[in-house]
Amino acid sequence: LLELQISLLAPLNAESKLSPKVRGARLWQKRLDILIEDGGDSRFPIEAVNFNELFKGKLQQYSPWYLHWQRGSMRSDFSGTVRLYVNTEFSEISERFTNGDRATLQAIMGDVVSQMIESYLDEDSSDDLSECDVGSVGSQIRKWLDLAFPGKTIGNIATLKNHNPGEFRACILASTDIGASE
Structure with a gap:
């Protein structure tokens, strides 16, 4: 500050x-307010936890991962609003995630990115994401949109989601391929 x-x-x-x-x-x-870490980008908050303890009695208990997102303003701080939980009860997926397995990371991040982009397109797409501060939810969604749909307008992306959801999701999955882990 x-x-x-x-x-x-x-x-x-x-x-x-x-x-x-x-x-x-x-x-x-x-x-x-100046964020120095990672050039201003927020780190993605992730926790590997036992869902049988954390989500006992809830449907999330049986999911291999769960995106917890406090919906609200696109200007909210990303690291304070979004958290990805990976279920340690799914030991193979949890280990693959922890070890940086390319396909596992791509599947999980593809799901996360898809959930957040779809939510924005369904409810908040009137917000101008270019006006969101670095480190905000909107700024991160804008980066993901630019990666998955370069040169497309929000209207074009929403139309693709509604009329060709397979292509929409394939573009997102392709954009979340982080490359082979070392």
Whole structure:
């Protein structure tokens, strides 16, 4: 957090009615929130947990992964709003995820990206994502849209989702291929 304030040290002998005359008067102020980590991009919050304990009695208990997303403003902080849980009870998937298995990461991230993009297109697509701050939900969705659908408008993407969902999801899955793990 960077805050800068310029205050009047001593009154000037200025004749203008607009000139400040009170010592300590605020002349100018600027405040910036700066994210340094990863060049400003948020890290994706992920937890590997036992769903039998965390989600006992809920349908999520039997899912290999679960995206928890507090829906709201596209301007919300991504790392405080979104969390991916990977179920350690699915030991093979959990191990593959932890070890960076390419197909597993692509499937899980494809699902996550698809859920968030579809939600935006279904309910929030009037929000201008280009105005969202770095590190926000909207900024991340905009990056995913640009990766999966380069050069397409939001209207074109929504039409593709509604009229050709297979192609829509294939574009998202292709965009989440992170390459072979080392």
